[in-house]
Amino acid sequence: MAVDLTPEELALAAELPPSEWGKATASVEAWYMDDDTEADQRLPHRRTPNEPCPPEALHALGVRLWVLDADKYESGDPKLAAIRKARGYSYEDCITCTPACLPDYEAKLKMFYQEHLHTDEEIRYVLDGSGYFDVRDADDRWVRIWTKKGALLVVPEGIYHRFTLDEGNYIKALRLFVGVPVWTPINRPAEEHPSRQKFLASVGQAATAAA
Numbered sequence: 001m002a003v004d005l006t007p008e009e010l011a012l013a014a015e016l017p018p019s020e021w022g023k024a025t026a027s028v029e030a031w032y033m034d035d036d037t038e039a040d041q042r043l044p045h046r047r048t049p050n051e052p053c054p055p056e057a058l059h060a061l062g063v064r065l066w067v068l069d070a071d072k073y074e075s076g077d078p079k080l081a082a083i084r085k086a087r088g089y090s091y092e093d094c095i096t097c098t099p100a101c102l103p104d105y106e107a108k109l110k111m112f113y114q115e116h117l118h119t120d121e122e123i124r125y126v127l128d129g130s131g132y133f134d135v136r137d138a139d140d141r142w143v144r145i146w147t148k149k150g151a152l153l154v155v156p157e158g159i160y161h162r163f164t165l166d167e168g169n170y171i172k173a174l175r176l177f178v179g180v181p182v183w184t185p186i187n188r189p190a191e192e193h194p195s196r197q198k199f200l201a202s203v204g205q206a207a208t209a210a211a
């Protein structure tokens with residue numbers, strides 16, 4: 001979509017290059033997960049020793065990151081406005097997840113944790129609290145992305161992923177979308193789905209990749 005952006009807006013809307021993700025550990029950190037499927041999903045599930053996921057690897061999957069000053073959100077952050085304009089994010093709403101806010105909290109957590117994909121990118125801006133977005137890498141390994149206050153994360157269309165609160169049990173996040181939002185999760189396996197095929201093509205994998 002062609003949008004007219006001023007040079008200032010263009011600069012404000014620029015994503016954080018992967019080479020600088022390491023400077024933003026207060027807002028984001030990523031690591032390969034352990035293989036423990038029994039322990040609580042809200043635990044960090046780091047490997048021993050910890051095995052960080054290189055930002056470049058996430059970027060190659062289509063994951064995008066911006067780090068903003070979340071305290072500026074209420075007063076109208078020009079950086080967020082520029083990102084919305086540049087990427088066509090015409091819809092937004094705000095969700096708060098805590099045990100008190102979400103009826104059936106434990107059941108909801110399990111639901112969020114079901115591996116799925118979407119027909120659009122998933123965009124979340126963490127205004128407060130924190131949570132884990134887990135994405136499958138090209139080798140089908142789980143990468144855990146810890147998003148905290150200030151992180152605006154884009155998870156690409158067609159990537160297998162899931163979400164969970166962490167041990168803090170609190171996240172307040174903005175959900176952004178291009179056009180009328182579609183939140184429907186498409187559970188794995190969905191190898192033949194056009195969004196999956198598109199994703200596989202984008203990461204250079206054969207369209208017939210194994211389920």
Ligand SMILES: [Fe+2]
Nearest residue numbers: 118122161185
């Ligand atoms: Fe999702």
